Amino acid sequence: MTSLPTIAILGAGSMGGAILSGLLQPSVRTDGIRVTNRTQHKADALRSDRVISLALDADPEANAIAVDGAKIVIVGVKPAMVADLLRELAPALAADAIVVSVAAGVTIATMEAIVPNVVVRAMPNTPAVVGKGVTGVSGGSRATDADVQLVRDLFETVGDVLVIPEAKIDALSTISGSGPAYVFYLIEQLTRTARGLGFTDDEARVMVNGTFLGSADLLVSSGETPRELRRRVTSPKGTTERAVAELEKAHLSDLFDRATAAALARAKELAAG
Numbered sequence: 001m002t003s004l005p006t007i008a009i010l011g012a013g014s015m016g017g018a019i020l021s022g023l024l025q026p027s028v029r030t031d032g033i034r035v036t037n038r039t040q041h042k043a044d045a046l047r048s049d050r051v052i053s054l055a056l057d058a059d060p061e062a063n064a065i066a067v068d069g070a071k072i073v074i075v076g077v078k079p080a081m082v083a084d085l086l087r088e089l090a091p092a093l094a095a096d097a098i099v100v101s102v103a104a105g106v107t108i109a110t111m112e113a114i115v116p117n118v119v120v121r122a123m124p125n126t127p128a129v130v131g132k133g134v135t136g137v138s139g140g141s142r143a144t145d146a147d148v149q150l151v152r153d154l155f156e157t158v159g160d161v162l163v164i165p166e167a168k169i170d171a172l173s174t175i176s177g178s179g180p181a182y183v184f185y186l187i188e189q190l191t192r193t194a195r196g197l198g199f200t201d202d203e204a205r206v207m208v209n210g211t212f213l214g215s216a217d218l219l220v221s222s223g224e225t226p227r228e229l230r231r232r233v234t235s236p237k238g239t240t241e242r243a244v245a246e247l248e249k250a251h252l253s254d255l256f257d258r259a260t261a262a263a264l265a266r267a268k269e270l271a272a273g
């Protein structure tokens with residue numbers, strides 16, 4: 001049983017909502033959960049007997065109400081909005097509240113310059129919705145080991161956590177933060193190819209989704225390296241060998257280097273504001 005203090009999630013969209021789903025598991029006890037959104041419609045969908053859910057369009061003070069007495073304040077809005085939101089909220093934050101930002105790019109120094117609180121950066125990913133997320137966590141200059149541990153406990157409700165220096169968090173984001181998009185993109189492409197080979201949507205889904213899920217399970221349960229597992233599929237002089245040769249000709253590994261470099265450059269732009 002994980003026991004957590006009162007938590008406010010400001011901006012419970014894709015990511016904030018995923019974190020909320022972890023907090024709502026029966027194995028997690030909290031002293032209270034408050035969430036905010038821009039619109040009443042979204043706020044209504046998240047409200048329950050365990051969740052106080054407030055909308056800015058119904059109450060412009062929604063964020064200030066949500067953080068009142070909260071020990072952990074998760075900032076889940078878009079990066080460009082983080083500084084303004086923190087400026088607005090600084091007077092309402094409890095002195096012992098830990099501000100946890102999941103925003104891409106926005107640095108701890110930027111946030112520490114706005115609020116006097118402990119600040120922690122976290123970079124989760126969307127498989128958190130099914131409890132299989134990966135989250136990078138970096139403590140700011142005011143964070144104690146106990147503060148970082150508390151944030152770690154929180155994100156462990158939705159998967160694995162890596163505590164890393166802030167200097168590496170944008171890089172982590174290019175792998176695990178954005179990573180689900182790369183995987184889904186590959187799934188989309190292989191599905192399109194299957195359709196082109198004459199399979200129905202349903203058949204393509206069974207083949208492609210089943211192959212990704214089965215391969216991921218095999219990787220985890222066998223404890224083998226992906227290279228070895230790939231070798232076992234690739235019969236010498238067989239069909240896979242020819243297919244992989246085509247992928248190598250397209251320099252797939254260089255493509256990933258370029259894609260992650262582009263994501264890293266964008267994180268620096270977001271940091272600059």
Ligand SMILES: NC(=O)C1=CN([C@@H]2O[C@H](COP(=O)(O)OP(=O)(O)OC[C@H]3O[C@@H](n4cnc5c(N)ncnc54)[C@H](O)[C@@H]3O)[C@@H](O)[C@H]2O)C=CC1
Binds near residue numbers: 012014039056077104
């Ligand atoms: N989507 C992802 O996979 C990941 C996103 N992030 C970060 O999470 C943050 C949010 O991204 P998403 O969840 O994808 O966006 P989103 O658009 O799904 O969610 C943003 C939410 O903020 C709400 N909002 C807007 N202004 C607000 C305000 N002033 N006060 C309270 N709520 C407000 C919106 O109603 C919306 O529900 C970003 O900073 C992003 O960098 C981090 C890791 C992964």
Ligand SMILES: O=C(O)[C@@H]1CCC=N1
Binds near residue numbers: 104173177178
């Ligand atoms: O695309 C983004 O900016 C966010 C950060 C990592 C995943 N989604």
